Amino acid sequence: MLIHEGSARTNKFDSRLAVSLAAIAGALNAAVFDAAGFFSGNMTGNVSALSDRIASGRPTAALGFLAIIISFIFGATISSLLINAGRRKKIAGIYAYSIMLEAMLLALLGIIDITLSGLWRNAVIIVGLSFLMGLQNAVVTRISNARVRTTHVSGMATDIGIEIGNLLDLIRGKAASDNEINSRSNLRLHIQTVASFLTGGIFGVIIYHVIGGALFVGAATILFFIARSGISAAKAQVRTRLSSILLEK
Numbered sequence: 001m002l003i004h005e006g007s008a009r010t011n012k013f014d015s016r017l018a019v020s021l022a023a024i025a026g027a028l029n030a031a032v033f034d035a036a037g038f039f040s041g042n043m044t045g046n047v048s049a050l051s052d053r054i055a056s057g058r059p060t061a062a063l064g065f066l067a068i069i070i071s072f073i074f075g076a077t078i079s080s081l082l083i084n085a086g087r088r089k090k091i092a093g094i095y096a097y098s099i100m101l102e103a104m105l106l107a108l109l110g111i112i113d114i115t116l117s118g119l120w121r122n123a124v125i126i127v128g129l130s131f132l133m134g135l136q137n138a139v140v141t142r143i144s145n146a147r148v149r150t151t152h153v154s155g156m157a158t159d160i161g162i163e164i165g166n167l168l169d170l171i172r173g174k175a176a177s178d179n180e181i182n183s184r185s186n187l188r189l190h191i192q193t194v195a196s197f198l199t200g201g202i203f204g205v206i207i208y209h210v211i212g213g214a215l216f217v218g219a220a221t222i223l224f225f226i227a228r229s230g231i232s233a234a235k236a237q238v239r240t241r242l243s244s245i246l247l248e249k
Contacts, residue, residue: 025041026200027200035122040072040129041072064123082094092234096227133151137152163186167187
């Protein structure tokens with residue numbers, strides 16, 4: 001699910017990607033909100049909060065939300081630069097390597113959460129997770145051609161409404177029937193994404209109450225194995241291509 005892109009991607013790949021990464025993102029976002037009162041992946045809410053703090057004359061509070069927004073954008077920027085460089089150099093599995101980077105940084109964030117305390121801990125966790133959410137969202141957006149988003153659900157909720165409208169038109173005979181399979185597939189994917197984010201959030205808060213920052217380390221471990229699987233698949237794909245070339249010669 002982390003090596004195929006463009007026309008090589010199937011609904012199965014997108015579904016697996018959405019379910020796994022959205023659940024992790026939901027768990028992390030909800031846990032941090034429960035612990036610190038801020039959302040690291042919700043840029044719509046953070047920009048609105050920034051506007052409110054500026055308008056009400058609270059510049060110090062505004063700087064906090066500005067830092068979250070900039071960190072998210074910076075994470076997406078770094079992810080895009082890595083992917084662009086990997087594609088130029090034809091590095092197989094560059095998307096998997098990007099998720100591997102996220103896993104390593106998330107584990108570091110978990111250690112920070114466990115060892116630090118007070119305001120510094122909250123600030124580092126919120127801004128750090130915002131960076132990782134930006135990084136992950138860029139990876140998923142690029143590989144799925146914007147069909148999947150995993151760190152927030154506004155776009156997915158909109159897409160659910162769009163596909164429901166499309167299906168209602170199909171039922172009423174107002175649209176071509178050959179679009180039905182595509183609409184049903186997209187609707188299923190978006191519902192799965194939102195449901196996974198919701199479920200991950202519920203369990204994320206519960207688990208964080210029990211083990212604290214170790215939740216980040218556990219999520220990092222899951223991401224590590226997802227990324228490693230993608231890297232292994234990419235290497236196997238390269239070996240197969242090389243074998244085919246040698247056989248042709």
